Each structure stands twice: as C-alpha cells, then as structure tokens.
Amino acid sequence: MKPPSSLSDVLRPEKSAALMQAIGYSSTDIEDLHGSGMLAMDVGKLPLEDRLELLGSDPENLLSPHMDLNHFKPLKASGDVVLVDYYTGARLKPMKLGPLAIxxxxxxxxxxxxxxxxxxxxxxxxxxxxxxxxxxxxxxxxxxxxxxxxxxxxxxxxxxxxxxxxxxxxxxxxxxxxxxxxxxxxxxxxxxxxxxxxxxxxxxxxxxxxxxxxxxxxxxxxxxxxxxxxxxxxxxxxxxxxxxxxxxxxxxxxxxxxxxxxxxxxxxxxxxxxxxxxxxxxxxxxxxxxxxxxxxxxxxxxxxxxxxxxxxxxxxxxxxxxxxxxxxxxxxxxxxxxxxxxxxxxxxxxxxxxxxxxxxxxxxxxxxxxxxxxxxxxxxxxxxxxxxxxxxxxxxxxxxxxxxxxxxxxxxxxx
Structure with missing residues (x-):
C-alpha cells in the first residue's frame, strides 16, 4: 500500500495545477491563484500528523457574511479538494474566481x-x-x-x-x-x-x-x-x-x-x-x-x-x-x-x-x-x-x- 503524501508533497505547484485544471479552472485562473499564494490540495491524501499543520486554519467555507453571493459559483471536485491560502491559512472549497469579497x-x-x-x-x-x-x-x-x-x-x-x-x-x-x-x-x-x-x-x-x-x-x-x-x-x-x-x-x-x-x-x-x-x-x-x-x-x-x-x-x-x-x-x-x-x-x-x-x-x-x-x-x-x-x-x-x-x-x- 502506497504511504500517504506529506503536506509539502501535496502542495507542490504541479500537483496543485493538475487539481485545479481537473476542477475547471483555466490556465489564467491557475496562474493568478498560484501567483497569489493559493494552491489546491486533496486533504484526504494527508496523513493524520501532517493535518496538524492545517489546524488553526479556517474550516472550509468559513466566509464573510458580507460576501457578494451574486458571484458565488461553486466548482465540483472529487475527493476532499480545497484551496489553501499560504498567507492567511484559510481553506476554501473550490469556487469560480469573481468579485466575491470572501x-x-x-x-x-x-x-x-x-x-x-x-x-x-x-x-x-x-x-x-x-x-x-x-x-x-x-x-x-x-x-x-x-x-x-x-x-x-x-x-x-x-x-x-x-x-x-x-x-x-x-x-x-x-x-x-x-x-x-x-x-x-x-x-x-x-x-x-x-x-x-x-x-x-x-x-x-x-x-x-x-x-x-x-x-x-x-x-x-x-x-x-x-x-x-x-x-x-x-x-x-x-x-x-x-x-x-x-x-x-x-x-x-x-x-x-x-x-x-x-x-x-x-x-x-x-x-x-x-x-x-x-x-x-x-x-x-x-x-x-x-x-x-x-x-x-x-x-x-x-x-x-x-x-x-x-x-x-x-x-x-x-x-x-x-x-x-x-x-x-x-x-x-x-x-x-x-x-x-x-x-x-x-x-x-x-x-x-x-x-x-x-x-x-x-x-x-x-x-x-x-x-x-x-x-x-x-x-x-x-x-x-x-x-x-x-x-x-x-x-x-x-x-x-x-x-x-x-x-x-x-x-x-x-x-
């Protein structure tokens, strides 16, 4: 049985890009997200000890009550795929880029x-x-x-x-x-x-x-x-x-x-x-x-x-x-x-x-x-x-x- 991947392995840009592409993000979307410190990962592939690094981050979809729902368009993804922001530690379910004000x-x-x-x-x-x-x-x-x-x-x-x-x-x-x-x-x-x-x-x-x-x-x-x-x-x-x-x-x-x-x-x-x-x-x-x-x-x-x-x-x-x-x-x-x-x-x-x-x-x-x-x-x-x-x-x-x-x-x- 293949051992689960570590956090550093899962958050590699090439793996993130492949996940984002599979979800439906365009090449421009991926470039903008990666250039802003946001990567995609499958949390389910992490061993328990590496999930500790995500503790203290927001649960998926912890959003501002003042976000603009008119621009909210979720993207379907297999597994437990989330967007991870390397600056705030926020974890977000995949959604289309737009002026959401998350x-x-x-x-x-x-x-x-x-x-x-x-x-x-x-x-x-x-x-x-x-x-x-x-x-x-x-x-x-x-x-x-x-x-x-x-x-x-x-x-x-x-x-x-x-x-x-x-x-x-x-x-x-x-x-x-x-x-x-x-x-x-x-x-x-x-x-x-x-x-x-x-x-x-x-x-x-x-x-x-x-x-x-x-x-x-x-x-x-x-x-x-x-x-x-x-x-x-x-x-x-x-x-x-x-x-x-x-x-x-x-x-x-x-x-x-x-x-x-x-x-x-x-x-x-x-x-x-x-x-x-x-x-x-x-x-x-x-x-x-x-x-x-x-x-x-x-x-x-x-x-x-x-x-x-x-x-x-x-x-x-x-x-x-x-x-x-x-x-x-x-x-x-x-x-x-x-x-x-x-x-x-x-x-x-x-x-x-x-x-x-x-x-x-x-x-x-x-x-x-x-x-x-x-x-x-x-x-x-x-x-x-x-x-x-x-x-x-x-x-x-x-x-x-x-x-x-x-x-x-x-x-x-x-x-």
Missing part, C-alpha cells in the same frame, strides 16, 4: 481600539476579516497622544506591542484574487511573515542544534546554575505530564534567542518599547560578509507611501523574551517580545493581530539612540556566539545547518 468588502474595525474617521486616516489595510486603520503622525508627542487612546482601553489579558520598519510591505496578490477575497483590486494586506518563511529556511532542522548551542553557552556563563537544560528521559516525562512549563521554556528560549541573534525562525521580533520600535523604523540595515551595520534613514524627499512605519499589535498570546534568565543583554535592551509568526500554511498570521499602523512623517525625525544602545557589545551571549562562529569556520556543518552564518557582528557604519 473576507468582506469593508472589514471589521479593530476591537477594542480607537475609531478614526475616514478623513483622519491616510489609508486602510486589510487582514482577512479585519480593517486596519493607517494614521500619519508628525512627532513623538503626536504619536504618544494617539497611543494614549489604546492604553486607556488596554487590559492585562490583551497587551499592546510595537514593531518599527523603514518601509511597509504588502502581500503580493493578483488583481482578480484581490477582488475574489476583498471585492476590490485596490485592497492591500500588510506582509509580516517570519524570516524562516520568507527565506524558506528549515528552522525545525536547525532547532535541535540551537538548543544545544544555547544550553552550552548558558552552562558556561551561569556556572551550570540552571538545571532546566538537564530535563530529559523519565524526568522530562514527569514535567510534560504536569503543566508542561519546562518543555515550553525550552522551546521558547531556543526560538527567541535564535531569532533575536539572527537565525531565521517562525517568530517575529516585536517590542513593548516605543523607543525601540522608533529606532528600527528610522535606521536601515546593511550587511557585508559576516558583518552588519545600521545607518540613519532619510525619507524627507520620499512620497508618503515610502515613509517609515510603526505597527501596533494587540494579542494575549505573545511571549516576552527579555526575562528568560539567560545571560543575553540584547533582548533586555530592546524590551523584546516574540510573536509566534508564520509556519506551514500560515505565512502571514501575525497580521491578524495588527490593529493600527502609524506612518512617520519627515518631521518626526530619527530616533536618537545609538546602535550600541540597541545592540550592546558587552552582551555575554552575543560574544559567545561570535566566538563559536569564528572557531568552527564556514565549512563546518553547523555554519549553514544551524544557521550560524546568519549571526552577524554588528559594527559601526563604514566611513
């Missing part, structure tokens, strides 16, 4: 969150069923005043986080697919995938190496004081069958430290510090060989669509990583938080927690902090990582296999 034409305002009139917004973005307001701010004082509205309605169970970027990036959708999902070809979705997703880096294969690296450095820096790394075999079974705290600490500490020091993971860097987000929004990243540096971003002569941004997220399912009890100074300096980002068929899942985007006008100015304030050179963990990378060289399996090549030495800008 996720709704207008979208839901973020709740809880301040409501700005259309005239007060620079633009609006969409993330699945959500409508995300975009507001221009002219100074730090102006931004603080706007954020006070969010803080007043903040609750302990739902915290606010920030992320700064020198540019906005958007999900690449074909016009017909935008109409299919949102009813308008002008709809824009913020693109916030994890680095592992963007670079197609196999984090799961690298994670076991990084767990050993993090544990080894922690042993030497702490004098073997932390016995959580020793949990294994029968003892590990005890912890896993109680509250799972130690197992969760292992995964969180490994992924968060890996992510924060350069390894592409399923996480996304965010922060509780507005100053940190401001700094990353107004400093550009550069790399050369094994070194990297930041320069002040200049956007005074750029059009508003190219101005830097600070994203505001609200979620109760994110993990602070500045208090992991590891000798890692960088996460503390940056008040770092790990957003559980994209994996499997959930490439842009973090965007569902986005509640506002603030665009920084040229008058806002560059954050005053120095690079050494954000990336301290007196970081014990960072120095150990650089030393390990230098000692093994670029021919060692860990250099690429564990992703150590992504650990850059942060230096001053070349003169």
């Amino acid at each position: 996720f709704g034409q207008r979208g839901l305002e973020p709740r809880p969150g301040p409501i700005w009139s259309e005239s007060e917004q620079l633009q609006t973005l969409r993330s699945r069923f959500n409508r995300i307001p975009v507001r221009a701010v002219t100074s730090r004082q102006h931004l603080d005043q706007e954020l006070e509205l969010f803080r007043k309605i903040n609750t302990p169970r739902s915290s606010i986080f920030f992320r700064g970027q020198t540019n906005q990036y958007f999900v690449n959708r074909r016009p017909r697919v935008k109409e299919f999902l949102y009813g308008s070809c002008s709809a824009q979705e913020p693109s916030l995938p994890s680095t592992a997703y963007r670079r197609q880096f196999n984090y799961l294969a690298a994670e076991r190496h990084w767990k050993a690296i993090v544990a080894d450095i922690d042993y030497r820096l702490s004098g073997f004081a932390d016995n959580r790394w020793w949990v294994e075999d029968d003892i590990e079974h005890v912890y896993l069958t109680s509250d799972g705290h130690i197992a969760r600490w292992h995964r969180l500490s490994t992924m968060s430290i890996s992510q924060h020091y350069g390894l592409p993971t399923f996480g996304l860097d965010v922060t509780t510090s507005l100053d940190t987000a401001w700094w990353f929004a107004t400093h550009k990243f550069h790399e050369r060989d094994d070194t990297a540096w930041y320069t002040s971003h200049k956007w005074h002569e750029q059009p508003s669509e190219n101005w830097p941004v600070i994203y505001v997220f609200r979620s109760s399912d994110w993990d602070p990583i500045h208090d992991l009890e590891l000798a890692a100074e960088r996460p503390r300096r940056q008040a770092a938080v790990l957003a559980h980002g994209s994996w499997g068929v959930h490439g842009n899942i973090v965007a569902d927690d986005l509640i506002a985007v603030f665009v920084l006008a040229p008058s806002f100015g560059v954050a005053p902090a120095e690079t050494r304030d954000i990336f301290p050179s007196d970081d014990p963990f960072y120095r150990e990582l650089l030393s390990l990378k230098a000692s093994i060289g670029d021919k060692h399996p860990l250099y690429s296999g564990a992703g150590l090549k992504h650990v850059f030495e942060i230096v001053e800008p070349p003169s």
Whole structure:
C-alpha cells in the first residue's frame, strides 16, 4: 500500500495545477491563484500528523457574511479538494474566481481600539476579516497622544506591542484574487511573515542544534546554575505530564534567542518599547560578509507611501523574551517580545493581530539612540556566539545547518 503524501508533497505547484485544471479552472485562473499564494490540495491524501499543520486554519467555507453571493459559483471536485491560502491559512472549497469579497468588502474595525474617521486616516489595510486603520503622525508627542487612546482601553489579558520598519510591505496578490477575497483590486494586506518563511529556511532542522548551542553557552556563563537544560528521559516525562512549563521554556528560549541573534525562525521580533520600535523604523540595515551595520534613514524627499512605519499589535498570546534568565543583554535592551509568526500554511498570521499602523512623517525625525544602545557589545551571549562562529569556520556543518552564518557582528557604519 502506497504511504500517504506529506503536506509539502501535496502542495507542490504541479500537483496543485493538475487539481485545479481537473476542477475547471483555466490556465489564467491557475496562474493568478498560484501567483497569489493559493494552491489546491486533496486533504484526504494527508496523513493524520501532517493535518496538524492545517489546524488553526479556517474550516472550509468559513466566509464573510458580507460576501457578494451574486458571484458565488461553486466548482465540483472529487475527493476532499480545497484551496489553501499560504498567507492567511484559510481553506476554501473550490469556487469560480469573481468579485466575491470572501473576507468582506469593508472589514471589521479593530476591537477594542480607537475609531478614526475616514478623513483622519491616510489609508486602510486589510487582514482577512479585519480593517486596519493607517494614521500619519508628525512627532513623538503626536504619536504618544494617539497611543494614549489604546492604553486607556488596554487590559492585562490583551497587551499592546510595537514593531518599527523603514518601509511597509504588502502581500503580493493578483488583481482578480484581490477582488475574489476583498471585492476590490485596490485592497492591500500588510506582509509580516517570519524570516524562516520568507527565506524558506528549515528552522525545525536547525532547532535541535540551537538548543544545544544555547544550553552550552548558558552552562558556561551561569556556572551550570540552571538545571532546566538537564530535563530529559523519565524526568522530562514527569514535567510534560504536569503543566508542561519546562518543555515550553525550552522551546521558547531556543526560538527567541535564535531569532533575536539572527537565525531565521517562525517568530517575529516585536517590542513593548516605543523607543525601540522608533529606532528600527528610522535606521536601515546593511550587511557585508559576516558583518552588519545600521545607518540613519532619510525619507524627507520620499512620497508618503515610502515613509517609515510603526505597527501596533494587540494579542494575549505573545511571549516576552527579555526575562528568560539567560545571560543575553540584547533582548533586555530592546524590551523584546516574540510573536509566534508564520509556519506551514500560515505565512502571514501575525497580521491578524495588527490593529493600527502609524506612518512617520519627515518631521518626526530619527530616533536618537545609538546602535550600541540597541545592540550592546558587552552582551555575554552575543560574544559567545561570535566566538563559536569564528572557531568552527564556514565549512563546518553547523555554519549553514544551524544557521550560524546568519549571526552577524554588528559594527559601526563604514566611513
């Protein structure tokens, strides 16, 4: 008996194209769907363990109540064939492409969150069923005043986080697919995938190496004081069958430290510090060989669509990583938080927690902090990582296999 296919096998473009053609999609339809991150698959051919990657995705036909049913034309398919969106994780029964607005034409305002009139917004973005307001701010004082509205309605169970970027990036959708999902070809979705997703880096294969690296450095820096790394075999079974705290600490500490020091993971860097987000929004990243540096971003002569941004997220399912009890100074300096980002068929899942985007006008100015304030050179963990990378060289399996090549030495800008 032939073994069932894995998720990666089933979602190959050539298999997806064959399924779509059999259903009745034209070559143009297939090109538009594939070019927009949507593939066809037969769920029935997946083994049970691979179906776990689809958990958390929408059940088939979970659609907006505001979709335009006048354009709804289902397509018949044999087996359990669905369309899978690699950005939202949505699964849809096959249907003819048209201006359906599957996720709704207008979208839901973020709740809880301040409501700005259309005239007060620079633009609006969409993330699945959500409508995300975009507001221009002219100074730090102006931004603080706007954020006070969010803080007043903040609750302990739902915290606010920030992320700064020198540019906005958007999900690449074909016009017909935008109409299919949102009813308008002008709809824009913020693109916030994890680095592992963007670079197609196999984090799961690298994670076991990084767990050993993090544990080894922690042993030497702490004098073997932390016995959580020793949990294994029968003892590990005890912890896993109680509250799972130690197992969760292992995964969180490994992924968060890996992510924060350069390894592409399923996480996304965010922060509780507005100053940190401001700094990353107004400093550009550069790399050369094994070194990297930041320069002040200049956007005074750029059009508003190219101005830097600070994203505001609200979620109760994110993990602070500045208090992991590891000798890692960088996460503390940056008040770092790990957003559980994209994996499997959930490439842009973090965007569902986005509640506002603030665009920084040229008058806002560059954050005053120095690079050494954000990336301290007196970081014990960072120095150990650089030393390990230098000692093994670029021919060692860990250099690429564990992703150590992504650990850059942060230096001053070349003169």
